Every structure is written in C-alpha cells, then in structure tokens.
Amino acid sequence: MRLARTLKSSSFRVALLYMALMGTSMVALLAFIHWSTAGYMARQLDQTIEAEVEGLAEQYRTGGLVALATALTLRVDRSADGAGVYLLAGDDLTPVVGNLDRWPQVAPDAQGWVRFDLRGRGTTGRETHAARAKTFRLQGDLHLLVGRDVRDLEATLGLIRSALGWGSGLAATLAVLGGWLMSAGVVRRIEAIARTSREIMHGDLSRRVPTDGSGDDFDQLADGLNRMLDRIVELMDRVRQVSDSIAHDLRTPLTRLRTKLDGLHGTDDPAAQSALDSAVADADELLATFNALLRISRIEASGRQADLAPVDLALLARDVAELYEPLAGDRGQSLRVSAAGPLWVQGDRDLLFQALANLVDNAVKYTPPGGTIGVAAECDGQVARVAVSDVGPGIPAELRERVFERFFRGDASRSTPGSGLGLSLVQAVAQLHGARIDTSDNDPGLRIALCIPLQSRGEGPAGPKEGVGRA
Amino acid sequence: MRVLLVEDDPQLSAFLLKALREVGAVADHAGDGREGLFLAAGGGYDVLILDRMLPKLDGLAILRTLRASGDATPVLVLSALGEVEDRVAGLRAGGDDYLVKPFAFSELHARLEALVRRRAGEAPATRLQVADLELDVLSREVRRAGTPIALQPREFRLLEYLMRRAGQVVTRTMLLEHVWDYHFDPQTNVIDVHISRLRAKIDKGFDPPLLHTVRGAGYILRG
Numbered sequence: 001m002r003l004a005r006t007l008k009s010s011s012f013r014v015a016l017l018y019m020a021l022m023g024t025s026m027v028a029l030l031a032f033i034h035w036s037t038a039g040y041m042a043r044q045l046d047q048t049i050e051a052e053v054e055g056l057a058e059q060y061r062t063g064g065l066v067a068l069a070t071a072l073t074l075r076v077d078r079s080a081d082g083a084g085v086y087l088l089a090g091d092d093l094t095p096v097v098g099n100l101d102r103w104p105q106v107a108p109d110a111q112g113w114v115r116f117d118l119r120g121r122g123t124t125g126r127e128t129h130a131a132r133a134k135t136f137r138l139q140g141d142l143h144l145l146v147g148r149d150v151r152d153l154e155a156t157l158g159l160i161r162s163a164l165g166w167g168s169g170l171a172a173t174l175a176v177l178g179g180w181l182m183s184a185g186v187v188r189r190i191e192a193i194a195r196t197s198r199e200i201m202h203g204d205l206s207r208r209v210p211t212d213g214s215g216d217d218f219d220q221l222a223d224g225l226n227r228m229l230d231r232i233v234e235l236m237d238r239v240r241q242v243s244d245s246i247a248h249d250l251r252t253p254l255t256r257l258r259t260k261l262d263g264l265h266g267t268d269d270p271a272a273q274s275a276l277d278s279a280v281a282d283a284d285e286l287l288a289t290f291n292a293l294l295r296i297s298r299i300e301a302s303g304r305q306a307d308l309a310p311v312d313l314a315l316l317a318r319d320v321a322e323l324y325e326p327l328a329g330d331r332g333q334s335l336r337v338s339a340a341g342p343l344w345v346q347g348d349r350d351l352l353f354q355a356l357a358n359l360v361d362n363a364v365k366y367t368p369p370g371g372t373i374g375v376a377a378e379c380d381g382q383v384a385r386v387a388v389s390d391v392g393p394g395i396p397a398e399l400r401e402r403v404f405e406r407f408f409r410g411d412a413s414r415s416t417p418g419s420g421l422g423l424s425l426v427q428a429v430a431q432l433h434g435a436r437i438d439t440s441d442n443d444p445g446l447r448i449a450l451c452i453p454l455q456s457r458g459e460g461p462a463g464p465k466e467g468v469g470r471a
Numbered sequence: 472m473r474v475l476l477v478e479d480d481p482q483l484s485a486f487l488l489k490a491l492r493e494v495g496a497v498a499d500h501a502g503d504g505r506e507g508l509f510l511a512a513g514g515g516y517d518v519l520i521l522d523r524m525l526p527k528l529d530g531l532a533i534l535r536t537l538r539a540s541g542d543a544t545p546v547l548v549l550s551a552l553g554e555v556e557d558r559v560a561g562l563r564a565g566g567d568d569y570l571v572k573p574f575a576f577s578e579l580h581a582r583l584e585a586l587v588r589r590r591a592g593e594a595p596a597t598r599l600q601v602a603d604l605e606l607d608v609l610s611r612e613v614r615r616a617g618t619p620i621a622l623q624p625r626e627f628r629l630l631e632y633l634m635r636r637a638g639q640v641v642t643r644t645m646l647l648e649h650v651w652d653y654h655f656d657p658q659t660n661v662i663d664v665h666i667s668r669l670r671a672k673i674d675k676g677f678d679p680p681l682l683h684t685v686r687g688a689g690y691i692l693r694g
Binding site: 254255256258260262263277280284287291292322324326327349350353354358361422 | 482
C-alpha cells in the first residue's frame with residue numbers, strides 16, 4: 001500500500017527523472033574519461049608503432065635490406081624486455097630477422113593492423129601475452145611486422161574500465177536509493193497532511209498537521225495550514241457564539257412575554273382568548289427554537305463525556321417506535337420496528353432517545369398516508385446501527401450532508417412546521433457518542449442511520465440507567 | 472398549599488407569586504440564597520421552589536443543607552440550564568423535581584400539586600377508582616361500569632399515572648417523564664394521540680367522560 005503510494009507519488013517521479021538525467025550525463029562523462037585515458041594510451045601506442053614502421057621503411061629505402069636488418073637487430077637488442085616485437089619475413093612468410101619465431105597466423109585488417117598471442121613470455125616463460133602490431137609489405141616481397149607486447153597496457157585499460165564500471169554502478173545504486181528515500185520522506189510528510197485533512201473532513205476540527213520542528217518547507221506548509229485551521233475554528237466559534245448570544249439574549253424577553261401572556265389568561269372575551277392562545281403558541285415556538293439552538297451548542301460544547309452509561313439501543317428503538325406508532329397510525333402510515341436486542345452502547349439515554357425521536361418525527365412528517373416508516377436496530381460488526389427510513393420525497397444526494405446544518409430546510413420541508421434544527425441536534429448527539437450518521441436513499445424516501453460503537457464485551461452492561469427523574 | 476419561592480429574578484418572582492396566589496396557594500418569597508435558607512429552615516412549607524443560580528448561596532447548597540438537617544420538604548429545582556447533567560446534579564442534591572426555564576406556569580403548578588399530593592399520600596394503593604372506572608395495579612385489570620377494558624401495557628401505565636393524580640392537571644412533559652421515562656422535547660404532540668386512544672377505550676360509550684384536556688396545560692382525569 002505504502003510502496004504503491006510511493007511509486008505513484010509525484011515526488012518519486014521527479015526523483016526518477018533526476019535519476020535519468022544524472023544517468024545520461026554520467027554515461028557521457030564516463031565515455032569522455034574512457035576516451036581520454038584508455039583511448040589516449042591505445043592511440044599513443046599505435047602512433048609509436050607507425051613512427052617505427054616509418055623509420056624502418058626509410059632505412060630500407062635508403063640502405064636496402066642490409067640497413068633494415070641491422071636496424072631491426074639493433075631494436076630487438078634494445079628491447080631486451082621483449083616489449084617491442086619485430087619480424088622481417090620473406091615472401092613465404094618465413095622469418096628472416098626479428099624476435100618472433102614465426103609470422104602470426106592472423107589476417108591483418110585493411111590498415112595492416114594485427115592482434116595476436118605471444119607464447120612463452122614473462123619471467124617464467126610460460127605466459128601468453130597479447131600483442132598489437134602493424135604489418136607492412138616491402139618492395140621485393142618482404143614482410144615487415146612491428147608491434148608491442150600490450151599486456152601491461154591492456155591490464156591498465158582493464159583497471160580503468162572496471163573502475164569506471166564500478167563507479168557508475170555505485171553511483172546509480174546511490175541515486176536510486178537516495179531518490180527512493182527522498183520521495184518516501186516526502187510521501188510520508190504529504191501523507192500526514194492528507195490524513196489530517198481527512199480527519200478534519202470527518203468532523204474532528206481539533207486535528208492539526210504534525211510538524212517535525214525542522215522548519216523546512218513542509219513545516220512551513222503545515223504551519224500555514226494549521227494557522228488557517230485555527231482561524232476557521234475561531235470564525236466558526238464566533239458565528240456560534242453570536243447565534244448563542246442571540247438565542248440566549250432573546251430568550252429572556254421572550255420568556256417574560258410568554259409569562260405576561262400567560263398572566264392574561266382567563267379573559268371572558270372568546271376572541272381575545274383565542275388571540276392570546278395563539279400568541280402563547282407563537283412564543284412557545286420561538287422559545288422552542290432558541291432552546292433547541294442552545295441545547296445543540298451545549299451538547300457540542302460538552303464534548304465526549306466520561307459519565308455516559310450503558311444504554312440498550314434496541315430498547316430505545318422499540319420505545320421510540322411505540323411512542324410514535326399511534327401518531328403514524330392516525331396519519332394512515334404504518335410504522336414497522338425490528339429491534340432484536342439488546343444492543344449495549346455507552347450513551348446518554350435521554351439524548352439518544354431525543355435523536356431517534358427527531359428522526360422518527362421527521363419520517364412521520366414526510367411520509368404520505370399509506371406509506372411505511374421503518375425503525376430498525378441491528379448489530380453490524382463492532383457497531384450498533386439504528387436506522388429510520390421513510391418513503392417520503394427523500395433528499396437529493398448533493399443536499400444530504402447539508403440537512404444537518406442548523407436551519408437548513410429542503411424545498412420539500414418549507415411548508416411543513418419545524419425549526420430546521422431537528423437533524424442538527426441528531427448530529428450533535430451523534431458526535432457526543434462518537435457515532436457516524438449514514439444518510440442513504442431508501443428508494444423512494446430517505447434512510448438515516450446512526451452507527452454507534454458497541455460497548456466492548458469486557459465492560460458488560462451494568463443494567464440500564466436508573467430513571468433518576470421518576471417522581 | 473404553602474409555597475416558598477426562592478428566586479432572584481424580580482419579574483419572574485412577581486409573576487409566579489401572583490399566579491400562585493391566584494390558584495389559592497400561600498406563597499412566600501426570598502430574593503437570595505441566604506434568606507431562602509433562613510425561611511426554608513423555619514419550616515412550615517408544603518413545597519419549595521428553588522432557583523439554582525442565586526446570589527449569596529446557590530440553590531443546590533440550600534438543598535443539600537436542608538436535606539442534611541433532615542428536612543424532607545419536597546423541593547422543585549428551577550434552572551436556566553437544561554441539560555441532563557444539570558438535572559442529575561439537582562436530583563442528586565435531594566431535589567424532587569426539576570423544571571427548566573422558561574416554563575409555563577401551568578407546568579409548574581401541575582408539578583407542585585403532584586409533589587404536595589405525593590407527600591400527603593399514604594401507602595400507594597393497589598386498587599384505584601375514579602367514578603365508575605376501576606384499575607387493579609396487581610391483576611392489571613381495568614373496568615368501566617363493570618365492563619372489562621383491554622389496555623396495552625403503556626396505556627395501562629398512562630391510565631395508572633392519571634388515576635393516581637385524579638383531579639390534578641398532568642402536563643405532557645410529566646407524562647413523558649413518568650410514563651415513558653424519557654426526558655426529551657417531542658417536536659410533535661405525540662402524547663395527544665396516546666391520550667385520545669386511551670380516551671376512546673375508557674370514555675367511548677360511557678357517561679360522563681372522565682379524561683379531559685386542559686387547554687394550554689395538559690390533561691386531567693376527573694370523576
């Protein structure tokens with residue numbers, strides 16, 4: 001997985017490109033080094049041999065065979081170590097003068113160059129050395145061969161070539177390794193940023209991109225991102241604070257208003273009484289909205305709490321269904337519940353009940369008469385899933401995330417009563433419980449599921465929470 | 472009914488005192504915690520209404536002090552805070568009921584009545600009767616004018632709750648809290664449908680109707 005990501009990463013591709021460029025220039029450099037060292041030595045040798053051939057040919061032209069033979073003998077003597085190879089042969093290639101016992105049986109190339117083995121060389125007299133020589137045909141059907149024992153030269157050339165080969169191999173290995181390490185490092189840092197952004201997308205705004213304190217480009221990038229996130233959180237907090245203060249500040253005068261209206265109760269005029277009742281109902285609706293807003297904020301602000309108690313989600317689902325069944329029945333809807341339990345989760349039973357009630361409430365609102373509402377609680381691996389489905393108009397896929405926003409109302413819900421806060425509260429409750437909300441198409445209709453991690457086996461349910469509020 | 476109201480908001484206090492007196496209660500008022508504790512400790516009240524946030528001494532401290540001194544006067548805690556942990560804290564400190572501001576006076580009144588009656592009440596009866604409606608808690612039988620009536624378990628609990636508070640107004644929130652045992656705000660009046668189903672079973676075909684709706688407040692079962 002990691003390997004595949006590293007191979008696919010753009011930084012690895014850049015590293016690969018650099019490796020290719022570096023490889024090409026290294027090959028060029030090595031070729032030049034080879035040409036200017038080994039090549040130079042070979043060329044030098046050929047020039048020496050050619051100069052010698054020129055000299056000997058000149059001797060032959062001016063002094064005839066005798067001068068040539070004399071010069072050859074002299075050279076053979078001078079080259080006591082046997083580095084120089086000379087042979088003058090007759091028309092049938094039988095040796096005349098020289099330090100070769102026979103003419104090499106190798107065909108020369110167009111320029112007369114020949115390469116052959118010298119047997120019985122070296123200090124032991126048993127080695128075979130390579131030789132390079134130029135053959136030359138003299139007037140009078142004589143053959144001249146001038147050459148050098150090239151064993152030392154070839155050994156040197158071999159050393160140079162192997163040095164170049166090893167050097168380039170090592171450099172290539174280092175380049176691949178370096179490129180790999182570098183891109184893996186970059187991929188790791190980018191991966192950390194990507195992971196953080198994914199977590200933030202999942203709703204955990206408190207996450208920050210890790211820095212390693214080196215102050216490098218990535219640290220600066222992470223720093224910038226983190227500052228941006230801080231700013232976003234700050235702005236969101238401020239917006240929330242403003243809406244909270246509005247709700248809070250307006251709640252007090254509204255409460256007084258409602259109280260005063262309540263105080264006017266009992267007037268004899270039926271028209272005034274009905275106006276009063278309707279004014280009280282309006283005030284109640286406003287108060288309910290403000291209360292819901294403040295409640296959501298309080299739930300969100302409280303974060304994950306330690307005092308969540310074991311709750312049987314299946315029982316909760318059955319209770320919600322039981323509470324809403326008559327309401328659905330009155331509207332000609334059928335409410336089906338399937339909740340085999342128990343499904344123990346750590347939770348706040350009142351808040352979870354509220355969340356489920358909001359979901360069922362919505363389902364009842366949007367399901368046409370004759371439609372079916374489903375409440376299903378089931379165990380799915382490590383999570384308890386409780387889903388509420390309806391056969392109403394549903395929500396277009398692109399709006400499904402937005403329904404959890406405060407005051408969001410789809411076109412279908414404009415005409416129905418409600419504050420637009422019901423699902424925001426569901427989301428706040430879900431977050432408090434570390435639960436995931438799945439919205440999907442019920443085809444037709446909408447299906448919203450709460451997925452809450454099941455309580456681990458070891459803890460064991462200590463029995464449902466006591467009904468503290470019981471009078 | 473003698474009531475002590477410990478509340479620092481003058482407007483709310485004035486309204487509550489007036490409303491309490493209108494429904495026939497004798498109401499005293501304390502504007503801060505210390506005075507509240509002083510008056511409450513003097514005794515003689517049937518029920519206390521205690522605000523949580525008070526100057527000088529907070530409501531829960533008063534409550535704990537009273538309970539520690541063996542005073543068992545029913546206490547209804549009022550609070551602007553509404554979340555579960557606050558309610559649990561209030562009830563743990565010895566409160567008997569908990570009401571979140573803002574509230575309707577009818578809600579407060581119904582709850583006060585319930586608290587006072589409960590205290591006055593003897594051992595809980597196992598046979599309840601309102602007019603010709605009878606309910607046997609043990610055999611779970613319900614009869615109206617001698618005719619057996621079949622009720623669902625929840626309807627039975629609902630009727631039992633109403634019958635134990637016959638003649639008192641019972642609010643929707645009280646029903647949710649005590650019959651369904653959940654503290655939550657329904658967005659729709661789900662309770663109304665349950666009541667009308669119950670009404671169809673116990674009142675339809677009988678005379679006079681026993682289960683009445685009290686507008687703006689709740690329900691009352693009356694013989």
